[in-house]
Each structure stands twice: as C-alpha cells, then as structure tokens.
Amino acid sequence: MSARARTRGCAASCAFAGLCCVAALFVQSHAGQPVAGVAAASAGPQGSSWQASPATSHPPILAEVFVNGVDSAHGVELSRLQDGHLAVDLSAFATALQLPLRVAEGVCLLHTPLGVVRIDASSVVLLRKRRFVRLATLRQLLAAQLAFDAPRQALRVRPPWRAGQAVAPVPVPGWHGQPVLRPPAFGLSGLHSEFNYASVGGGAARGSWTELGGPLAGGVWRANVYGDASTMGGHLANWAWIGGRGRARWLLGQGPVQLSSLLPPMNLGGVQRAWTNQPALVYAAEAPQEAALGASAILGDHFQGGRAVRGAGGPPGGSAQLRVDGRVVATTIIRLDGTWAFHDVLLQRSDHVEVALYRPFADGYPVAVRRIDVALGSGALPAGVLTSFAGLGVDTPWPGSWAGGSPAGFYQWRRGISSGLTVGAAVEHGLGGSWAMFDAVRGLGALGVWRLEAATHGRAQAWSLRGGAALGPGYWRASWMQVGARYLQAASPSSRNASLQVGWRASRRLDVSLVARSVDDAGIDEHQRFVAPAMRWAPSAQLSLSVMPDYLGNQDYEASWMADADNAVDLSRYAGNTQLQWQHETVDGSSCTLGAMRVARLGTRYEALLSATRAGAWSPLQISGGPLFGAGHVGWQLSVASELLPGLSLQLQMQRDPLAEVVSGGDATRLQLLLVADFGIGSSGIVPGSGLQGPSRDGGVAGRVGGSLPQGMRLSDLRGVAVRVDGRSAAHLDAQGRYEVDGLQPGVHRVVLDEAGLPMDIGTRHAGYWVEVQAGVTTRVDFRLELRLGFAGRVLRRAAPRPDPVADARVVVRNRHLRVVRRVHADALGFYRVDGLRPGLYWVDAGGVRRRVRLRDRFVYGQDVWFARVGQGAAHTVGLASPAGIEPASSP
Numbered sequence: 001m002s003a004r005a006r007t008r009g010c011a012a013s014c015a016f017a018g019l020c021c022v023a024a025l026f027v028q029s030h031a032g033q034p035v036a037g038v039a040a041a042s043a044g045p046q047g048s049s050w051q052a053s054p055a056t057s058h059p060p061i062l063a064e065v066f067v068n069g070v071d072s073a074h075g076v077e078l079s080r081l082q083d084g085h086l087a088v089d090l091s092a093f094a095t096a097l098q099l100p101l102r103v104a105e106g107v108c109l110l111h112t113p114l115g116v117v118r119i120d121a122s123s124v125v126l127l128r129k130r131r132f133v134r135l136a137t138l139r140q141l142l143a144a145q146l147a148f149d150a151p152r153q154a155l156r157v158r159p160p161w162r163a164g165q166a167v168a169p170v171p172v173p174g175w176h177g178q179p180v181l182r183p184p185a186f187g188l189s190g191l192h193s194e195f196n197y198a199s200v201g202g203g204a205a206r207g208s209w210t211e212l213g214g215p216l217a218g219g220v221w222r223a224n225v226y227g228d229a230s231t232m233g234g235h236l237a238n239w240a241w242i243g244g245r246g247r248a249r250w251l252l253g254q255g256p257v258q259l260s261s262l263l264p265p266m267n268l269g270g271v272q273r274a275w276t277n278q279p280a281l282v283y284a285a286e287a288p289q290e291a292a293l294g295a296s297a298i299l300g301d302h303f304q305g306g307r308a309v310r311g312a313g314g315p316p317g318g319s320a321q322l323r324v325d326g327r328v329v330a331t332t333i334i335r336l337d338g339t340w341a342f343h344d345v346l347l348q349r350s351d352h353v354e355v356a357l358y359r360p361f362a363d364g365y366p367v368a369v370r371r372i373d374v375a376l377g378s379g380a381l382p383a384g385v386l387t388s389f390a391g392l393g394v395d396t397p398w399p400g401s402w403a404g405g406s407p408a409g410f411y412q413w414r415r416g417i418s419s420g421l422t423v424g425a426a427v428e429h430g431l432g433g434s435w436a437m438f439d440a441v442r443g444l445g446a447l448g449v450w451r452l453e454a455a456t457h458g459r460a461q462a463w464s465l466r467g468g469a470a471l472g473p474g475y476w477r478a479s480w481m482q483v484g485a486r487y488l489q490a491a492s493p494s495s496r497n498a499s500l501q502v503g504w505r506a507s508r509r510l511d512v513s514l515v516a517r518s519v520d521d522a523g524i525d526e527h528q529r530f531v532a533p534a535m536r537w538a539p540s541a542q543l544s545l546s547v548m549p550d551y552l553g554n555q556d557y558e559a560s561w562m563a564d565a566d567n568a569v570d571l572s573r574y575a576g577n578t579q580l581q582w583q584h585e586t587v588d589g590s591s592c593t594l595g596a597m598r599v600a601r602l603g604t605r606y607e608a609l610l611s612a613t614r615a616g617a618w619s620p621l622q623i624s625g626g627p628l629f630g631a632g633h634v635g636w637q638l639s640v641a642s643e644l645l646p647g648l649s650l651q652l653q654m655q656r657d658p659l660a661e662v663v664s665g666g667d668a669t670r671l672q673l674l675l676v677a678d679f680g681i682g683s684s685g686i687v688p689g690s691g692l693q694g695p696s697r698d699g700g701v702a703g704r705v706g707g708s709l710p711q712g713m714r715l716s717d718l719r720g721v722a723v724r725v726d727g728r729s730a731a732h733l734d735a736q737g738r739y740e741v742d743g744l745q746p747g748v749h750r751v752v753l754d755e756a757g758l759p760m761d762i763g764t765r766h767a768g769y770w771v772e773v774q775a776g777v778t779t780r781v782d783f784r785l786e787l788r789l790g791f792a793g794r795v796l797r798r799a800a801p802r803p804d805p806v807a808d809a810r811v812v813v814r815n816r817h818l819r820v821v822r823r824v825h826a827d828a829l830g831f832y833r834v835d836g837l838r839p840g841l842y843w844v845d846a847g848g849v850r851r852r853v854r855l856r857d858r859f860v861y862g863q864d865v866w867f868a869r870v871g872q873g874a875a876h877t878v879g880l881a882s883p884a885g886i887e888p889a890s891s892p
Contacts, residue, residue, distance in 0.1 A: 270393015
C-alpha cells in the first residue's frame, strides 16, 4: 500500500471513529427511550452506580476492529487507565461486534449468541461521559481472544461463537406474558418463474421452472414446479416444510438427500428429524424460520441435498454452465440483473466444480469462471456437542414422482469428543441397497485438519481422506477417494481420485502453486495423471495474468490489460477455445467489441458487436448486436431485453453462427425467448428482483389506521404521524394512513401509534400492542381511530347586573349510565373544559345542577351551567341556546 493510500486510510479511520464518538454521545443523550436491537449506553451516571475515573494523562487511542481477522469497518476508542490497563468504549465495541447492549441501574447487559454477559458497575469506568471496560475484563467475560495491535492501530477480536451466528433478541423492558398480536401462520417470501422457448433449425423446445416459498406455522415451506417441454404440463419437486423448535427440527416433504460424498444420493419423500443438545451452535442460520428456500438442509454442515448454486455479476442475457470434473452437467440463462442459479444440484465425489459465465450466444470463452467449493467442510463439532439426524420414507428414481419407489431411510450420528476430535456414523437404505459409514475429524495442529470417511456396501468398500493447512505464506490441500468394485451398483467398477495442491502466496499480487491429480475411473472411461503449475499474478492494477490446469490437466489461462478507463484487451484460453478481444466503452454506457475466437475443430470466428442501453417506452431497453464472420460465411446476432414491469422481464435473442452452419450444412439460425417473473413479498408489498435468496433473517410490522374521523377531516391530514417501535420512532403514516417497519429482530416488540401527533379530537382504542415478530414475516398491526370529543363552558350564578362566575367550582361528568368519567374544576373565572370523550350522551353536574349534553362529531364550546341558590340546597337550571351537536340542558 502506498504512503498516500495509508494516509487516506488513517484519515478515514479517524473520521469514522470521530463519527462513532459523536453518535454515541447523541444516543447517550436519549437514554430514557428503550431501543430494540443494538442499544447504546445512556449518558452520565445513573444514580451512584457508575463511578467516574480520575482524569488520565494518556491521550485516547482510535483503533479499527478486526473480528476473526476481518475488518469490521467500525472504529473504537481505547484509553489507558492510571493503573496501566487498556479500556475500550463499551458502546462502540458492541456496535463493532454487532452485539445488542442494554444499560440498566448498575449493570450493562451484552447479548451474545452464547448468552447474555453481565458487566457490573464495578467493572465500568466513566471517561468523558462514556463507559469504558478493561480489555482484560472483556477477555474473561466473553471467553474471547482480545488484543490491541499497537503497530497497526487495530483491536483484534476472536470470539468463541461462529461468524454470522444469530444473536437472541433483546427483551423489551416492561413486557411480561404473551404478546397481544402474533405473526401470520402463512406467508409468501418470494416467487421466481422462468419460461424459455428456443428454436434451432426449425426444431422448437420449451420449458418452465418456478420456485416459491415462505413462512408457514413457525417454519418455512418451499416448492419447485418444473414444466414439461413437450406437453406443457408440469410436476412438483423438492417440496417440503421445515419447522420445529428448541432442540429438534423437522422436515416433511420430498427432495434430494445426500449425507456424505461416499453415500449415494436419495430422492426421499417422507419425514426427517434432527436433534442436538446445542441448538444455538448447530442450527444457527439453519433455524426453521431462516432456512433458505432452495435447500433441504436441517444440519447445514453435514448435509448436501437439494443444494442451490447461485451467483451474480454475469453478463445479462448470457448463459452459465455448471462443470463437474471437466464435464458440463447443467446450463442456465443469466437473468437481466446478472444473477444465475442452478437448482436441485447434487454435487458429490468431486473437488473440481466451476461455473463458466458467457455473454449471449458466446459459447467459446466465458467472461468469468467461478470455482465452487463443494467440500463438506471439516465437519468438526465443538467438544460435547451431539447431533442426531434421521429420515424415513420412499426413495424414488425421479424427482417429483412416487412411481417405482421403495421404502428408504437413513440415520446419522455425530459427536464432538474434544476440541480436536469429532466422530460420527451413518446408515442408509434406498433403491440401490444398504450402506454403512464411519467418519472422524482430527485436528493435527500445524498439519491441519483431516477428515477420514470409510463406508461399506455388502462386501464392497470405499473410503476418502481430505485435509489441508496453511503455514504462513505456504498452503496445501489434498484429497484421496477410493471406491471398490460393485460399491455403488452390482456392475460398477472400482475408481480412484487423488489430488494435491501445494502453493506459496508470495504477496498479495503473486500466488504460485503446483497441482497434481491422478484419476482412474473405468465407469466413465477416465484415466489421467498430471502435474501442472498454477499462478495468479497482478504486477499492476492494469495488468493481470492467471494460469490454472483444468480437470484433464490442460492449461487454461487469461491475460487482461486495462489500457485506460475505456479500453481493455483480453487474451484467454478455456475448454480448448482461444479468444482475443478488445472492448471500448463510451461515456453514455455504450460499448464496442472486436474479437477473434479459435474454436477447436471448427475454425476461427470474428465478431464486431455494439451494445447500448436506452430509455424508452419499456425502460430500460438493452440492445446488442453485430456481424459474425468465419469459415467463408457471414452471420449475425441480436439481443433485446427489457423490464416490462418491476420484477417482470422479457428477453429475445437471435443468432446465425457461421461456424454452426459449417457443422449443420444448412440454416443454423437460433431464436430464444425468455420471460422471467421475479418477486419478493415483504412488509411493503411486492418487491421486484428478490432472486429468492430465502426468507429474510429480519421481520417487520405493517398496517394502517381506520375508524371515525371528525367531519371534514381525511386520512391524508394524518400524514407524518409517528409509529413507535420499542420507544423509538420507526415509521410515519402516509397519505392513505398506512405504515411499514422493516428490519426488526425476531421476538416481541411494543408497537405504538404516537397520539401526541394526532389532532385534539382523535384518539385510538388501543394506542399500543405487544407484537410477536418472526424472521421473514410481516405482522399486521392496525390502529382503530375514535373520536375524542369534549366540551367547554363556564359555571355561572345569575346576579344583577351581570352573571357572577363561580370560581373553583367542581364539575362532574357522567356517561349515559351515570358512571363518573371525568372530574374537573373551574378556574377563577368559572371556565371549565372536558376532553377525551367519545361521541354519546353525557350528564354534567355542577353545584347541584345537572344538564344533558350529547356529543356528535366535534368539540363544542359555550356549554355554560347556570345555577342560583334558593334557601338551603334548592336550585334550578336555566338552559341556554346550544350550538350544533349539543341538546338543550334539562333535568333528568
């Protein structure tokens, strides 16, 4: 990093830390309001619980926070106390680790994934009106590795919980018992549907695919519907409900199951159950209300079935190819937003999986190749953690079908014996027979972590060994899988697959390694052995070079040179095809591409393409096209894409490839039509382009106000009235009286309509509700408005020459059932006022005089009460002319 870049980084860090301090002081000044989520400490001492520290002569230290070696993008302030210990601002520390912090009388509560940490007042030091805690104290309370890296001005933290593990919601102060409103039992979090029509040389093919799912009865549901290309029919596949609570999780439905790389996959329809003695550690992001729609996993680290391989950043309208061990196993269209996905993919017995991304109709060299890590992971469990996973049902040969199935089941058990040893066993019975497996994961320090699996099927055996480690700049990873004859099927031959990569990361710009592989698999006629170099080198920001052997040992390479901000040149080779390309981009986003591609056994194709994005009736409109030349023929290609409606896009592609005409000997024109509907359903309604990444980890509340309004008032007059969640203003009413709040942590929240912002003559039947919020679910909370009317007047005694006000007269208001609803006193001039009454009949008593008042739709004035004493206790009432909405006074 250059000195100039370091200076900018330090300045940014200081500015960020300063902003954190200002934000902390601002939050501290609002300590009286309970806040859900990450709450900051209140300013100053509460009573005598917090004790200020004498002023220190050491200047404050501003530091970045690194969690598990990753920059958290948050800064904290450290101070060296008089005893020499370093202390950190607790509020900023909690924010950097994304841990909710609550401050009460004499105690700070830090909520972690492993429980609530209590920090007593004796461990807290007040400096500059903020709470600091010694690093040694936090290290002990959190059981974390915590150290200040002085040369790099960094606070390095390694907490004992897993990265990304969910934190239990902070309880709302004052709540006890069950919530008043619960989330809906059913919801739809997302829907993605694709229809594809393709025509090549007069032959047509069509198909469709739809994925949808959402929350259901405390869990999630998901389903995939595949269209039949010939009959336009369809079938339901990979459908299930995942739910449960506490230590157990359940899955009811049908979908692919794969317990290990040595056990064959099953398409199981039935019931599955997982159990663990540490649900907070094992389930985490796989909790039922947070499970991804495309996954069948209950125990994510030990389960591969129903995997959905997704990504982004591809060329819109292009194609994505999934390659396993050098063979193309699936192809899909890249959507207009650049995302792509392969569904229900069972990746097994392979450590060489990649996705190649192509531009529209560019079948030669991809614009990017993404390596996919499908290893099952180390599978290590913390000491004492036990998992149990079982399933029972029918194993069917085809997804979505029940015909030809047979009874099937499985059971898997795993336990963490110690911090460096995990053991497990599994049995499986399906269409192909019965298998049994044992596995162990062992940490060997500098030699890395190794996983051994051994399985048997009758007299046939199979085993695998995987491991790897990194020692400073050096690293290595290895795998060996041996499958005996007749292990998978009665006639299957034996196979062996071994690989080793040893590398050296010399710097951030240079990584070199050697890759060796040995494969013998008669079943797919594959026998190969090779040792080949690999390298990634970027000598400058404008120039880069990468070389990597493919599964067969052939060297793929890519050299890229950014001549300037608008011009780039690429030379590359992939899957036997070589390409040279120059691309020029203009200021308005258009581009021009000139290229030559050498296709194995076909020849060379040249292209000149123009691309542009223009605003139009269907905006935006993406257009690209140009001529193609090769083998003495001239061709062309054209692509048009647009978003018809938010979340609904249309794409039309046409191409006449001159090299394809050489192969076919005739017209090779291709036509493809793709219609994509991609929606997510959130608290604000339908959201386009969700990509079905799964239900949100957060929930929300939404609703509207309704009921009675004063004459002449409309809902739009209430625009801007605040809705508070757990004491903070979280949303405001719009012109239709609606509101929505996103991003709430699962748990119970207090939702209140701020009556202080309502007009004087409007109130709510229930100003607030205790609401239960679930992840991915929006809970409906409506508020019923009611007229809050009243009247005012004077208490007078008739006297000559002018009325005599009765000072401090007591006025009692009763409802139609003669129950007292208000008690007020007149002022020195006899004025009184009564507010907050619903429409209806009321009786007003003052000095022994009673009159009747009926409120209809507005607040009224001039309701004077006259009385005069005659003897002792005698009185009479005089009724005055009343304005609209008030009946004349009378005795009952």
